[in-house]
Amino acid sequence: MITKQKISILERKARNLRKRIILMIFKAKASHIGSAYSVLEILIYLYDSVLRIYPKDALNPKRDRLVLSKGWAASALYSVLADKKFFSEKELDNYCMNGSKLIGITTMSGVPGVEATTGSMGHGLPVGNGMALAAKKKKQKYRVFVVISDGELDEGSTWEAIFFAGHHHLDNLVLVIDANGWQSFGKTKDILNSSPLPEKLKSFHWEVTEAEGNDFTSLEKAFSKIPLKKGRPTAIIAHTTKGNGVSFMEDRNEWHYKYPSGEELKEALQELSK
Amino acid sequence: MRGTFVNTLMKMMEKDKSILVVSADMGFNTFEALRDKFPERFINTGVSEADAAGISAGLAQSGYTVFLYAQASFVTLRCFEQIRLDIASNNLNVKIVGTSSGFTLSQYGVSHFALEDVAAMRALPNMTVLCPGDLYEAGEVTKLSCSFKGPAYIRIGRTNSDRDVYIHSNRPKLKIGDPIVVEKGSGPVIVSTGSMLFFAKELVEKLNTKKIKPLLVSLPTVKPLNERKILGLFRRNGTIYVLEEHTAIGGLGSAISEIVTDRGLPYRVVRLGTGDKFLHVAGTREYLLGLHGLTVNKIVARIMRDMEKKADFRKK
Secondary structure, three states: OOOHHHHHHHHHHHHHHHHHHHHHHHHHOOOOHHHHHHHHHHHHHHHHHHOOOOOOOOOOOOOOEEEEOOHHHHHHHHHHHHHOOOOOHHHHHHOOOOOOOOOOOOOOOOOOOOOOOOOOOOOHHHHHHHHHHHHHHOOOOOOEEEEEEOHHHHOHHHHHHHHHHHHOOOOOEEEEEEEOOEEOOEEHHHHOOOOOHHHHHHHOOOEEEEEEOOOHHHHHHHHOOOOOOOOOOEEEEEEOOOOOOOOOOOOOHHHHOOOOOHHHHHHHHHHHHO | OHHHHHHHHHHHHHHOOOEEEEEOOOOOOOOHHHHHHOHHHEEEOOOOHHHHHHHHHHHHHOOOEEEEEEEHHHHHHHOHHHHHHHHHOOOOOEEEEEEOOEOOOOOOOHHHOEOOHHHHHHOOOOOEEEOOOOHHHHHHHHHHOOOOOOOEEEEOOOOOOOOOOOOOOOOOOOOOOOOEEEEOOOOOEEEEOHHHHHHHHHHHHHHHHOOOOOEEEEOOEEEOOOHHHHHOOOOOOOEEEEEEEEEOOOOHHHHHHHHHHHHOOOOEEEEEEEOOOOOOOOOOHHHHHHHOOOOHHHHHHHHHHHHHHHHHHHHO
């Protein structure tokens, strides 16, 4: 069980990284803060407690791979990678600036810790399949974690990949669905309802569990038993809140697109400092 | 050509353990021996080209050299975005092999014609595009595709409709981007890429009966081109006819035109590819090429007309 002390450390980290992220987004006048806040606890928990990482030797062959398929949440990943000392925290100031490798959507531009070029939806899981299959072929122990959005479940390539991973018994593959219920132009349940998702995944020979994706206790419970079953890939449906942590952004789709005004920045920083 | 490709690949796989084959459920009557000999190194993803391209990228990122195989129309166009983003943008060692290119599957209609694949692949940075013209070239190109880091597209067609043949009299020495002189001549220049080489030979024979001696060049690379060597074959104010079983938009004809116009050179380039239209009929490969004006007789007549016009112009 995760201790109360550990939870409060992680929660403090999440608040601090939210502040860092909004400053990056504000400076760059960038989009996708809602997505970054939605997935942040998942990334913090993975990098803190699940992934085998080598921040000073980012390409160590033994590392676990994390593919952020929802690459538009790049600001969240960069903030976590900097926190883990993959690169200097100061580098975050360059987010989306002219010539910066910290691109608004994760790209294999040479940023240590970024494992795939993503953000065109439905690309992460097929690439993750290839990495997981390579580990099996090479008899290596690393695991592959792919984080996708609800909207990516609309893409055929995601389902091709789900089909493949189940058939090939890729139990070194973990799919995390950052299920905040929103996609580009509305609520997922209204646009293309993926329900019942656990049943769909199970019918493709996956093991499925669910978690509260912005809650470290719940994430710990979900990640503690992976793979859920030997011989089968694991899916974790992480129920999250888009824009989580800043009350005026929570569950509001406009924060997929806009950046905060000076007033909004101040208000958000105040709330995050409480 | 498929058989030559597979036999060459199997020999390469014996030496190079890093080679894997990923097929989107294609390979009937082609890949059986390879699959049986290397069961762990042949991955059939099922009929899912996008996933297959993504998987190939993931495997290549993990250190493998991957041959991604399916029919030319599907393995390039259906998963174009995966090729662009997952493979080409990361300069990964994925060698994409498209079979049944052009009108090979002439009875099957538009779904199975591959006439835009070269244009699509050529537009991608990092991509090498290779179109072998006979069995020698098919083997050489397959070997060459592993001689550099990064992605390649290998376009496999048929040398002619009845059977695949050797057209070069000896195994040519191939280099990426280099032209191969097939027939020396002082008349117009005919450049052929890929599966048009057999046709080009017939064309030259027919022109010879009219006392025209063209220079015939085979160019199994579409990208990158050795511009210096290619331009070295052209003569001032000469005409260059570029033959390809592909739309005249964006293939080798376009590539050569671009070189000539960018440099402002005094050559005329005539693109002899398929026209800007879909064909909604069945037939033999020769029949369908004919509907695009690609018959030996029509092109002979065209070349003779062009030569007469030029002669008239000089007289004036």
